[in-house]
Amino acid sequence: MILKNIYISPELEDYGKEIVYPFKEQSRSICNFLERKIKDLKYSSKGFRTVCFVGKRHPSKYFFVNSSNVLNVDIYIDESRYKSTTIYCLNSYFIEIIKSGLDKCGDILPIAEITSALNEFENSGYVNEWVHKKRFFKNQNITCSLVCNHSIKDFRLSLKITRADDVIFNEVILITPPDELAYHYKFKDIIIDNDEVIVTTKLHSEPDNVLFRFKLKP
Secondary structure, eight states, rough: BBBBBBEEOOOOOHOOOHHHHHHHHHTTTHHHHHHHHTTTTOBBBOOSSSSEEEEEOOOOEEEOOTTTTTTEEEOOOHHHHHHOOOGGHHHHHHHHHHHHHHHTTGGGSSSHHHHHHHHHHTTTSSSSSEEEEEEEEEEEEEEEEEEEEEEOOEEEEEEEEEEEEEEEEEEEEEEEEEEEHHHHOOOOOEEEEETTEEEEOSSTTTTTEEEEEOOOOO
16 A cells, blocks of 8 residues: 555543544644655555544554554653744644654654654744746747745645746635645646636536636736
8 A cells, every 4th residue: 555644633531522623623734744755655555545643632553454454653742842832833743743643653653754854844834835837829929826824824826827937827726724625626627728827626516616817818
């Protein structure tokens, strides 16, 4: 199996929903960054597609793969520390607890590559940004890009349209909570129709299949 997904998930029975739900949402930025890095690695794992670092008050020193092909690794989450840490400093804490989980895993995970990705994320100032789609339209002589920024606070999708060195348009066209479930279906492609730039979604019925339109000037 190929490793694809990484999660940090505090145990609901140990921490309660007032901790679990915001924690899981806030940690998606760093986990999404790691997932994008390991995608190119195509790491062949031993019976699991997902690794979940499970936060517990009394974590086990053992890990196991469940029937859903998820590698479960217990980690300790300090509730008081989490609550007292500002949102801008949480990524540093997330890195710390992920590394504590990696220390338990031996060679079952690509430790060096994940650690390198964590260092890259930290050195970038915790920026998780990528280009989802980039298209050049010859007839209009424009280049259109969809740029994703998944931060600890939210997800933002920007549309940038350039002609040669001139920026015609560059604005955020979508803001959602910082969770892939909230945004993954809301954008797909960039097309041109009658000199109108259209950002499509993954939905099929009108008008939900269009996220944004921008009319090009003659």
